[in-house]
Amino acid sequence: PDWELALVDGIKVLRRVYKFKNFAEALSFTNKVGALAEEQGHHPALLTEWGKVTVTWWTHAIGGLHKNDFIMAAKTDKLLES
């Protein structure tokens, strides 16, 4: 499972599901992505559930995907290694 292009309410988004061992590890990843979002001034939707986090990137201002969303997706992947 890697990044997929999806349509949400007619808006193109980049979405990836990350799996974890439990709720606490999922929430910890949510916080890492949240810190990245604040640092970069670009904010995703983060769905935290037991054992998984679904990260969705898109650019609100253009109602779709910008090059920056792909960069944020790559940066999100890097957080897994940290």
Added chain:
Amino acid sequence: PDWELALVDGIKVLRRVYKFKNFAEALSFTNKVGALAEEQGHHPALLTEWGKVTVTWWTHAIGGLHKNDFIMAAKTDKLLES
């Protein structure tokens, strides 16, 4: 906007959207709800976005709502005051 009953993939859930001033405050609330979930051993779905958190409670084991979900919803509301 208060708790609403919704059907998600045929499963009855309790859902509420909480509004905040920015992303950081939303994520802070997500963490409060996450701590409550860990403490109570019952885990919701937490959708964190810029300025809002959508909290969804249901009981996986019964594929629907249990009395405990309503209690968790009430406890979630209390976190707003803390």
